Amino acid sequence: MATKKLCDSFSKTLIDEVHKWGSMKQMGVSLRCMLDFGSVQSERNMILAAQFLHRELPVRIARRAIELESLPYGLSEKPAVVKVRDWYLDSFRDLRSFPEIKNANDEREFTRMIKMIKVRHNNVVPAMALGVQQLKKSLDPKLDYEDLDEIHQFLDRFYMSRIGIRMLIGQHVAVHDPNQPPNCIGYIHAKMSPIQVAKDASEDARSVCLREYGSAPNVNIYGDPSFTFPYVPAHLHMMVFELVKNSLRAVQERYMESDKPAPPICIMVADGEEDVTIKVSDEGGGIARSGLPRIFTYLYSTANDPVYERLDVGSADVVTMAGYGYGLPICRLYARYFGGDLQIISMEGYGTDAYLHLSRLGDSQEPLP
Template sequence: MQSVLRRVLVGHHQRLPCTWALQAYSNASAAATKSNNASTVAKGVRLMDVHEQSLVDDIFSHALKKQTGVSLKYMLDFGANPIERQLILSAQFLHKELPVRLAHRVAELENLPYGLSAKSSILKVRDWYVDSFKELRQFPPITNAQDEANFTMLLRSIYRRHANVVPVMAKGVSELRMELIKQQSAERVLSEMPEVHQFLDGFYLSRIGIRILIGQHIALHEPPKDDHIGLICTACSPVQVAQDAINDARSICLREYGSSPEVMVYGAPEFVFPYVPSHLHHMVFELVKNSLRAVQDKYEDALQDSPPIRVVVAEGMEDVTIKVSDEGGGIPRSGMPNIWTYLYSTANHPVQLAEQDIQPTIEDSPVVLAGYGYGLPISRLYARYFGGDLQIISMEGYGTDAYLHLNRLGNSQEPLP
């Protein structure tokens, strides 16, 4: 017998709001009824081809539910004294919330344009999300400390499973991009894929949220660290984090080029505010990495020394702003829209060069100086996740200024896609 949900979706979907979930489910149902000759969907690609009907119904049922956002301040207040009762409440929230967020992403992955949903890399990511959804839904209600401990073990497994989502997704999108480039110019491909870029923005923003929620819960079980509540440092020094990111970026520049421009940091090291240091490190690392490459390329064969890159940390009432300035020649005005486009890069593309499964993650192990094309757009998502932003202003022929704005108040809700 078909579920009530399926009868509603298939029989009366024209009366309901048009959502990713409804569209994906409708398309999947229609594809399942077509003959092999008439269908445009490859056999074995759709969820309905490889998973039992009850699971598919459950996924799309959750994809219709509203996601619940949290704020940095809420996570600070909630995790300040992680007693047993609070950990149980946190686990109960994640037990209910994570399947909803995962289902939203599965519904999107099921219905991507340009045949992207059928790419092997995208299917691999989708199946990771389906597996995690299934495990969470099969986990019994959490009522005591032992349940919470077992649930935390499950969260650790899910966290590890999704570690390589970004590069695997990048591989799938890169394959699509190369196929389209064979048919038309690269510029047209970049400008004619707004649906893909909009999806990736929402997908990666959601991934940041899922990983911060899971990571925060797991971190509350770790031995306490000074000035930390889970992943959040209550006394995060942006100058110190920036200096660490600079050292990492310069180390990679030295490895790639054999030399590295100087980087000057201006700001008060004693100034601190609550933030997630790993997020801040990632963003500053990407900005400094780009500046190092631009300056190094411009002055590699020049007789004079390259000018230093300047990193300025400014403390405001609402925002902490970090400016990264270089004299690396800047970006042409016509090229500015491309810097926020996924897989746009002027460097060699490591995703294209990799034949085997990608092992390091962009998020956790920045192993190359340039080439993924994900650095700026994902850094902007990290900034926006807690209410900040990232802006790039460039002067062609001179250099580029990047302004990283971080919400100091911590009261901004997650911008859920």
């Protein structure tokens, strides 16, 4: 069955406009800028923010839609990828057909619309994962995953852009919420405690491990509990959850048949001048050096393949992370989005240390693909 090309489902006028907007320059925003702007919640600021999004979102969405149309190895033709492309084009059309924002009423309508766009894109990660699985099934099994570098680079750009789009929409929508917790400005917590977030994320990861294996190693957390800095708790929770979940699984599987008790996972939080660094250490046996380059690719997972079981995953981005082999590469993108990074250092035969660096200054611009 031939896949519908763009021009079959969308008008030529729209496609021309997508190409026009896709060639425009994107404007990166920093965490500090979002924090400062959101902390003064005047009607004027809300209108200015909406006007910025009205211009910025179509540029970012158009770029991804164009790229989705011309992927290597026939990935663009996979049904799941066509579906994602159509979501992007629908969102582009909604944004472009929304009139100029002139007053508070326009701004409220616009906010309602972008909230719907965010929901429309909830399942982009599992849908793209499914597209990649469909591609893997059709490729020569002898093909080395390093040969699929173009696809890895595309997915890095695509998911980084998605993090940015969701952050901008989510931040604007959340600033409207009258029931925001104290010190929260939209998605950003001005006084976030990394120790507290690490505790919550570890408990969530342990409960997943308990459910799967019937027991779970302990997690010990070290650092100053009173230390806080501005960051997005949901992003940090997701990253720590993923790292701890991987460590728990490695330790659990290594000690399952052993008489010795499973050693705990250790989390260390260090606050430096420039970076807050969170180290997650385990004694789960480590990763062979030959396998290390593969842990950041999207076509490699050691877990079972859950994509087919639940493409109807709920709206929580966190749930859609587990087991696609997407956890680590997407974690690294979240860290890099606000100027941080993720490094994995392994001692085969002993264990693994993951270093999550977060920029404490919050002044780096979004890395726009």
